[in-house]
Amino acid sequence: MKRMNKDNNIEDRVRTEFEGYRVTPSKSLWGRVLRKMRWIEFLQFSPTHLNIYYLAALVVVSAGIYFGVRIHTPDNNAHSPKTSLELGKASSVKSSEKNSDIIPAKISSEKQTEKPDRVVDIHKKGKEKTTYGDNRAEEKKPFDTVQAVDKTEAKQNAGENYPPNEIPLGRKITETTGSDTKTTELSPETSPDEVLPHVEFKVLPKKGCPPLQVRFINQSENCERYIWTIGNKPVVFQNEKTNYIFEKPGTYIVSLTGANRQGQKDICTDTVTVFEAPKAEFEIYPRHATVPETEITFYNNSKNATKYLWDFGDGHFSEEAEPVHHYSSEGPFNIVLKVWSPQGCKDTFVVKNAFENSMYYIRFPNAFIPNPNGPCDGYFTEAPGANEVFHPVWKGVSEYHLQIYNRKGELIFTSNELQRGWDGYILDKMAKPDVYIWKANGTFSNGKPFVRFGNVTLIKKKN
Structure with missing residues (x-):
């Protein structure tokens, strides 16, 4: 109890001694305390002062307004020229509107002529040199040989103005090879690196007679791959110049499809016409004629032919459709008929040794087998397989004489008749x-x- 009273007295005494004194904290300590109190207050929601919830709502609303306006506003920079293009004279724009990619120009009713503000001239050897309207120059590394010009043309109507987003834009790329110059116009959505493919080819010749050999020459540009089709059949050509042979008559549609690296395609078609060929053919009448006694008629069986040329093989010719010819001498003779169609297609038909089996001749066998039953006095029959009498086969013979000798040179048989030969008997x-x-x-x-x-050999018949 005494201890408690003693402590209480000390506490009361301290209170009494320091009563009226006030401790003021340092500025740095007081600043840290205030910042901590404000941060705690910012993190707590209160409708009367700014806090983190108000700030989050403001960010969300601002982002929505920004992206909404960007989606519905055309991008003026989408059609701005690249470094390889020339930005030409721009159309009229309002002085209050500003576009970083288009140079405002005053439009009058008269056509204005101004130098381009920037011209790009690129060469294979050397560097790319860019010249600006104020004589500034810039050099870049070389690449493909292209001279490009980009023009912005305004409507030439006096007093007519256009908003920046509606200025008509026509861009062109000019390629120069030697003395040939080609200009390709790009759409506003196409960049200079995405040149549209151009497909073109030549057909030499485009029509003719079968078999028709045609040469295809590919003159396409800005294409990475090609597909050829003839009729409905795809054809693979390895070279830019390729030959193709058409065997059958008809009209064929030939198409070439080309595509660039971006997959854009172009197609070119042409036709090849193959005429129907004629067919030469003829018959000789009579079939087993004897020349030069018989007059020969040639029957023409050719098809799709309107012009004819006959060669009779004896130095005589005819252009008649079905001629009649009289030979002045014997011989085999090769008959040739050439015909032409209305389109000039040609065909040839040849008959070699046309009268080989019908001209004058006499032939003898080299062996025979006599009849063992006795002589027949040399008269024979032309039965199949009959070979018991030595006699000739002939045609066109008017006079005849036959003599037969043995090894000693002794005459053993004679005959002046074509129908009588030697039967192999001597004195019966x-x-x-x-x-x-x-x-x-x-x-x-x-x-x-x-x-x-x-x-001739005489053979004895075996019993």
Whole structure:
């Protein structure tokens, strides 16, 4: 109890001693305390002062307004020229509106002529040099040979103004190769690096007779890959110049499709016409005629032909459709018929040795087998397989004489009749099997003489 009283007295005494004193904190300590109190207050929602909830709502609303306006506003920079283009004279714009990619110009009713503000001239060797309207120059590294000009043309109507987003834009790329210059106009959505493909090819010739060989020459530009089709059939051509042979007549549609790196395509079509070919053919009448006695008729069986040329093989010719010809001498003769269609297509038909089996001749066998039953006096029949009498086969023979000799040179048989030969008997007795010599001479029906000779073997028939 005494301890408690003692402590209470000390506390009361301290209070008494320091009563009236006030401790003031330092500025740095008081600043840290105030910032901490304000941060705690900012993180708590209160409708009377700014806090984190108000700030978050403001950010969301501002972002919505920004993106909404950007979506509905055309991008003026989308069509701004690249470094390889020339920005030409711009159309009239309002003085209050400003566009970083278009140079405002005053439009009058008269056509104005101004130098371009920037011209890009690119060469294979050297550097790219860009010249500006104020004589400034800029150099860049070289790349493909292209000279590009970009023009912005305004409507030439006096007093007519356009908003910046509606100024008509026409951009062009000019490519120069030697003395040839080609200009490609780009749409506002196309950049200079996305040049549209241009497909073109030549067909030489475009029509003709089968088999028709056609040469295709690919003259396309700005394409990375190609697809050829002839009719409905895809065809693979390895080179820019390729030959193709059309065998059958008809009209063929040839198409070439080309695509650039961006997948943009262009197509070119042409036609090839193959004419129907004629067919030459003829018959000879009579089929087994004897020349020069018989007059020969040629029957023309050709198709799709309107022009003819006959070569009779004896130095005579004819342009008639079905000529009649008389040969002045014997011979095999090669007959040639050439025909042409209305379009000039040609065909040829040849008959070689046309009268080989119908001209004058006389031929003898080289062996025979006599009849063992006895002689027949040399008269024979032309039955199939009959070979018991030695006699000739002939045509156009008017005179005839046959002689047969043995090995000793002795004459053993003679005949002046074509229908009578040697039956192999001498004085009604069969000659021994051996080789005998024969000789024949005479005259053909046209008066031409002939001489033939040879040997024949007599074969004894086995029992």
